[in-house]
Each structure stands twice: as C-alpha cells, then as structure tokens.
Amino acid sequence: MSDPYDQVAYVSRPFWQTHPAHLAVLGRLHGLDPAPVESARVLDVGAGEGGNLVPLALTLPGATFVGIDLAAAPVERGARTVRELGLPNVRLLQMDLLDAAEELGTFDYVIAHGLYSWTPPAVRDGLLDLLGRCLSPRGLAYVSYTALPGGRLRQVLREAMLAATPPELREDVPAFLARSRSVLALLAQGRPVMTPFDTAVAEEARRTLEREENVVFHDLLAPFFEPVSLGGFAAHAARHGLVHVADAGVVDSWNLLLRPEALEEAARLVPDDPLGRENLVDALRLRTLRQSILACAEASPVPEWAPPRIVGCHVSSSARETEPGTFELRVGGTLTLGRPEAAGFLRHLASIWPADEVVDDRWAALVAELFKYAAVGVWTVPSAAGRAGERPRGSPLARLQAGRGDPVVASLDHRSIQIVNPGVRRFLALLDGRRTREELAVEVGGTREEVDATLLHLEQLALLLPG
Numbered sequence: 120m121s122d123p124y125d126q127v128a129y130v131s132r133p134f135w136q137t138h139p140a141h142l143a144v145l146g147r148l149h150g151l152d153p154a155p156v157e158s159a160r161v162l163d164v165g166a167g168e169g170g171n172l173v174p175l176a177l178t179l180p181g182a183t184f185v186g187i188d189l190a191a192a193p194v195e196r197g198a199r200t201v202r203e204l205g206l207p208n209v210r211l212l213q214m215d216l217l218d219a220a221e222e223l224g225t226f227d228y229v230i231a232h233g234l235y236s237w238t239p240p241a242v243r244d245g246l247l248d249l250l251g252r253c254l255s256p257r258g259l260a261y262v263s264y265t266a267l268p269g270g271r272l273r274q275v276l277r278e279a280m281l282a283a284t285p286p287e288l289r290e291d292v293p294a295f296l297a298r299s300r301s302v303l304a305l306l307a308q309g310r311p312v313m314t315p316f317d318t319a320v321a322e323e324a325r326r327t328l329e330r331e332e333n334v335v336f337h338d339l340l341a342p343f344f345e346p347v348s349l350g351g352f353a354a355h356a357a358r359h360g361l362v363h364v365a366d367a368g369v370v371d372s373w374n375l376l377l378r379p380e381a382l383e384e385a386a387r388l389v390p391d392d393p394l395g396r397e398n399l400v401d402a403l404r405l406r407t408l409r410q411s412i413l414a415c416a417e418a419s420p421v422p423e424w425a426p427p428r429i430v431g432c433h434v435s436s437s438a439r440e441t442e443p444g445t446f447e448l449r450v451g452g453t454l455t456l457g458r459p460e461a462a463g464f465l466r467h468l469a470s471i472w473p474a475d476e477v478v479d480d481r482w483a484a485l486v487a488e489l490f491k492y493a494a495v496g497v498w499t500v501p502s503a504a505g506r507a508g509e510r511p512r513g514s515p516l517a518r519l520q521a522g523r524g525d526p527v528v529a530s531l532d533h534r535s536i537q538i539v540n541p542g543v544r545r546f547l548a549l550l551d552g553r554r555t556r557e558e559l560a561v562e563v564g565g566t567r568e569e570v571d572a573t574l575l576h577l578e579q580l581a582l583l584l585p586g
C-alpha cells in the first residue's frame with residue numbers, strides 16, 4: 120500500500136504546546152534546568168512538511184533545527200518552503216526514524232507530534248529508543264498520543280468506518296472517505312431512544328464530522344491506531360531511560376469542568392502515585408489526547424510547580440475582558456478573577472498584547488496560577504510579534520503561506536491561523552516592510568482607516584513583526 124502521507128496531504132501546522140520555550144517553562148516549574156532555547160538543537164520526528172518546525176526556525180535564528188519524516192512528498196514541499204524563506208538553520212530529511220543514526224547528534228528539545236499512537240509497535244518502540252539515545256542530559260522531549268480511556272470512544276467510530284469499507288477498496292481514497300463520512304453521519308443520528316452510551320458515541324461522531332477530512336483520514340483511519348493510558352506510556356518511556364515530567368497542555372480548560380470535590384476525592388483515593396491519580400482524572404473526563412513531556416531518567420522532576428523558577432521568563436495574554444473581571448480565553452472558555460490585582464494584571468497584559476512582560480518576584484505566583492488556566496502564555500524567550508509601524512512587516516512565513524493560498528498560516532506565537540477572507544490574505548502577503556500605510560491603501564484600493572483596522576486585526580493574531 121502507498122504511504123498514506125503521500126496519498127493524502129496532511130496539513131502540517133504549528134502547535135504552541137510543542138514550542139521549546141513553553142516546554143522549558145514547564146521543565147523549570149518542575150525543578151529542571153532545560154537548555155537555553157535561543158541556541159538549542161531541536162529535532163522534530165515525523166515533521167511532515169515542517170509546519171511545526173519551520174516557524175520555530177524563523178523566530179529562533181540562533182537555534183538549529185532538524186526534521187525527519189518517512190514520506191517523500193511532504194519533505195519535498197517543506198524543503199521548498201525553507202529554500203524560499205532562505206532559512207539557514209533548518210534541515211528537513213526524508214528518513215525512517217528507525218534508521219536515524221548517531222550522526223544526527225544530540226538534541227535539547229525533541230518533538231514527536233501525531234506519531235506515537237499511529238505507528239506499529241516497532242516504530243513506537245523505535246521512537247522512544249531514539250529519544251533515549253539522542254536527548255541531551257538537560258533535554259526535554261514532547262510526545263503526543265491518543266489517551267485512554269477517551270480514545271476508546273474514537274475506536275468505536277474507527278471500527279465502524281473500517282468495517283464499512285473492506286481493505287481492498289481503501290486505496291480509492293475519495294470513495295473510502297465519502298463512505299466513512301456517511302458512517303459517521305449515521306452514528307451521529309443515534310437511536311430514537313438514546314442511552315447515555317448512544318449519546319456519547321453520537322456526540323463524538325458529530326464532533327468528528329466537523330474535523331478536517333485529512334485529519335480524520337490520518338487520525339482515525341490510519342493503518343494503526345493505538346490509544347494508551349498515561350501510566351502505560353510512562354512505563355514504556357521508563358524502559359528507554361526516560362521519565363515523565365508533565366503534560367504540555369498545562370491545564371486545558373477541561374479540568375475546570377470537573378467538580379472540585381471529584382478532584383479532591385481522586386487525590387484522596389490515590390495519595391501516593393501522581394501518575395495513577397492523573398490516570399483517574401483522565402477517566403473522569405474521558406480524556407482523548409495527551410502531550411507528555413519526557414526527560415532523561417537522571418533528571419528527577421518534582422511533582423509540584425515551583426513558581427519562583429519562572430522569574431525572568433516572558434508572560435503575555437491575548438485574553439479579552441468581556442465584563443469587569445471576566446476574560447474570554449483564546450483556548451476557549453472564560454475565566455472570572457475575583458481578586459482586583461489579578462484582574463488588573465491580566466487586563467494590563469491584554470492591553471500590551473502581543474508584546475509581553477518579564478515575570479518578576481512579585482508576580483511569579485499569580486503568573487503560574489494564570490498559566491495553569493491557560494489564561495497566559497509563558498515562554499523563556501521574548502515574543503516575536505509586535506505592533507505594526509508606519510511600514511508594516513508581516514511574518515515572512517505567514518506572508519509566503521498567505522500568498523500561495525495555504526488554508527492556514529503560522530502566527531509568531533506558534534499557532535495556526537485560518538484566514539478565510541481572500542482580501543486579507545492578499546493584504547498580508549503585501550506586508551514586506553517597504554510600503555507605508557498610505558501606499559498600502561492605494562495598492563488595495565481601500566481607505567487608510569480600513570488599512571489601519573486590518574493591521575490591528577493582524578496584530579491581534581500575532582502575525583506582524585514589531586515596528
């Protein structure tokens with residue numbers, strides 16, 4: 120069978136949870152001393168076309184980046200992007216991770232997103248073996264996987280879709296996808312009288328129908344789909360000399376939906392095993408994704424956060440205050456802050472976004488608290504995004520992506536941004552720093568006010584360079 124990633128392009132994009140400066144903050148909070156990000160060596164395993172790696176190389180010019188991937192077509196596309204941007208600090212190589220040899224060297228940060236659960240056992244093993252061999256002593260690795268027990272629900276959908284199309288007909292990808300969508304639509308309807316289990320399956324099918332087709336193909340219809348519990352994953356990592364540090368998703372607002380008493384009861388039931396307790400919480404919320412950070416076994420991370428360790432880091436927030444003290448978060452959901460100094464601090468960060476503040480002693484505990492609820496981002500490096508000047512400059516990568524009509528562009532805070540309006544895409548592509556705001560207005564046939572408003576919008580999306 121052909122390589123699925125050559126058959127159907129996977130839209131490769133940035134994930135803020137994988138940013139080395141974010142991983143370094145979590146490492147510090149857990150008592151580790153990760154390598155400086157500005158000069159780090161970073162490896163992305165299963166890098167695809169570099170949608171996650173290339174934006175890092177752009178904003179961290181003193182660091183070195185290597186991406187490897189088995190599929191030829193995405194590596195070829197990614198190498199073209201690197202050439203067009205003229206980036207000297209990133210290489211994309213077509214290679215099976217099982218063949219990754221010592222010549223690649225050691226790395227301070229290793230990212231493996233969307234790989235572990237979707238590969239055969241030998242490759243899963245090979246991935247952790249590679250991490251065990253190539254992680255530098257202060258290194259951190261990020262590995263995402265479909266988590267148990269929530270992944271079971273996805274298995275129900277997967278098995279129904281696979282049962283509907285026999286293996287010999289799956290090479291006709293458009294027909295396979297069309298039939299799979301019909302299966303999802305059928306499951307989403309449920310039964311006239313719904314049991315709670317029917318409701319859960321129907322809801323998951325509805326959510327899956329809303330996901331992009333290429334994601335469903337590579338996630339749920341991949342040749343391998345192996346959800347794993349946190350405990351099972353940590354045990355596998357331990358066999359390769361690696362220790363679990365934390366989840367890179369920080370809190371994710373889902374835990375906020377649990378009753379505080381339920382979390383306390385979980386802590387009471389499993390007092391002596393932090394991972395066992397987290398497994399139980401995963402069951403309470405039917406968690407489907409984990410983004411584990413690993414370190415070398417010698418690292419001894421501490422389980423509780425030590426906020427003073429983020430003094431000197433950079434904090435920023437794109438939260439929007441909708442009522443006094445209530446903030447809408449970019450990750451979804453809202454946060455209400457009762458303490459006036461906490462609300463005042465977040466209001467100040469929102470007012471300077473996309474710029475940041477350096478965390479000092481006074482604010483470290485509050486910043487850690489807000490970070491836990493994903494209300495702020497905390498990085499070990501300053502924000503690369505800023506406010507537009509008289510001759511606005513967009514991120515060179517986002518401009519290139521907008522100019523070629525990509526479905527998503529990479530922001531300077533390492534997120535993927537969908538720009539639906541073709542006029543805004545064309546406008547972004549023009550922002551090379553040579554045109555004044557007036558000249559831009561003439562070029563797009565708009566008013567100066569329209570240009571200022573669009574620039575403000577792009578600024579808020581962290582797509583513009585400062586000044």
Ligand SMILES: C[S@@+](CC[C@H](N)C(=O)[O-])C[C@H]1O[C@@H](n2cnc3c(N)ncnc32)[C@H](O)[C@@H]1O
Pocket residue numbers: 124129130131132164165166167168170171187188189190193214215216217231232233234238242337
């Ligand atoms: C779901 S994609 C994720 C791509 C990228 N990490 C991202 O998140 O956008 C998984 C990638 O892993 C690659 N892959 C699968 N098996 C591999 C192997 N044995 N060695 C290297 N890459 C592999 C696939 O070709 C594919 O590009």
